[in-house]
Amino acid sequence: METKKKYGRVVIVGRPNTGKSTLLNAIMQQKVAITSPLPQTTRKNIPVVYQDERGKLLFIDTPGVLGKVDDLIGKKVNLEAPKTLNKAEIILCLVDISREKSEEENKVIGMVRKSEAKKILIYNKSDKAVGSKDHFAEYNYLEDEFDANISISALKEKNVKSVINTIFEMLPSKSSKDLREEIDKRQDERKPLMSMGSKEYIEEIIREKTYLFLRKEVPYTIFVEVNKIIDKKKIILIEATIYTNADRYKKMIIGKDGQKIKEIGYNARKELELMSGRKIFLEIMVNTDKHWMERVNDLG
Ligand SMILES: Nc1nc2c(ncn2[C@@H]2O[C@H](COP(=O)(O)OP(=O)(O)OP(=O)(O)O)[C@@H](O)[C@H]2O)c(=O)[nH]1
Ligand SMILES: [Mg+2]
Structure with a gap:
């Protein structure tokens, strides 16, 4: 039975x-x-x-x-x-x-x-x-x-x-x-949320690392978007943007001599490489968009 x-x-x-x-x-x-x-x-x-x-x-x-x-x-x-x-x-x-x-x-x-x-x-x-x-x-x-x-x-x-x-x-x-x-x-219908094919996965990992390296008020102001994922044979190229709503936050995210964004990028890349078993080139830009909070419907 x-x-x-x-x-x-x-x-x-x-x-x-x-x-x-x-x-x-x-x-x-x-x-x-x-x-x-x-x-x-x-x-x-x-x-x-x-x-x-x-x-x-x-x-x-x-x-x-x-x-x-x-x-x-x-x-x-x-x-x-x-x-x-x-x-x-x-x-x-x-x-x-x-x-x-x-x-x-x-x-x-x-x-x-x-x-x-x-x-x-x-x-x-x-x-x-x-x-x-x-x-x-x-x-x-x-x-x-x-x-x-x-x-x-x-x-x-x-x-x-x-x-x-x-x-x-x-x-x-x-x-x-x-x-x-x-x-x-x-x-x-649900592919593993955390898979390399998933734009959302990469966005979330970058957001997590940004939270890890920034002071309290900055993280709430950010939104991450992956612009491109290109799978070359030897490497996956990823281009992403961190949006924030004020120039002073943008400065904090980039950090002195780009130190903060380097740390964020390094840690995000390491985790993505570990999960995918692939070599990754990750480029992260930081942009100010005062109105992203109004624009964004999907909070992903
Ligand atoms: N010591 C300890 N830390 C924990 C435990 N569970 C979670 N944490 C830590 O608590 C913090 C918050 O954990 P999250 O899982 O992000 O908490 P959450 O309830 O999902 O938070 P929100 O998504 O912001 O609502 C992280 O730094 C975790 O590592 C636990 O059992 N013991
Ligand atoms: Mg949570």
Whole structure:
């Protein structure tokens, strides 16, 4: 007799920087989303299908929900997570137990509360918060509201398997035909997000490295576009542009004697070469475009 496979949509939410994308990468055992210590590194919802012998899960990584946003991009990004919540069978609500709970967690918890999905409270960064430095106690009151709670380290890949196990245990053994079709279709149409053929992949890697090397305010002002990918036999030539909305930011991205952009380019190239096993020549230009935030619909 054929055993029934389980299907489910699992949305990952939390305030910025709680480790949502790190967790998704750990679940998938490959980099499907960029990560950084800065808030709203993820700018749009990222759907990825996980599959094992038990069934298929459509994970959706969402941008962290900010309490207050002033700029246009922040506002757009903040609308992404709420779009997904009514489409979930299960919600993973991530909190960072190495830092104090704040109004931002309350905002996320308020959103999660409204959903009828099953809910798992995930205490992340357990590696960082030991003994008196952890903030578990601030969430204790929520445990009754959630269907499960799990303490993990997404970065050290500790207890990530028990997240997957709990999800499969929670899902009903029967799923609707629509749900199965939706997830199967997603799996078919989605090439690995992170593949060299993907313009989006290269753009995201360059954005990640820019976040890594620049001061806090600059990253929010940037948008990366790959202009050309030319596959020569021995080398792949890539031309990309980092757009920012003010000349002073452009100066910071380029750095003194071009030092910053060199660092960004070097690190992006190294990672792309590692992933593709190919030699890469990467040229990055930096341009000011005051209106990119209004122009851009796809936040990729
Ligand atoms: N020590 C520790 N650091 C972690 C852990 N998980 C994530 N981080 C770090 O926390 C930072 C934020 O991780 P992300 O995965 O980008 O966080 P996010 O929730 O996706 O953030 P946004 O996309 O901005 O909402 C990165 O520097 C990660 O390396 C963890 O379990 N332990
Ligand atoms: Mg993220």
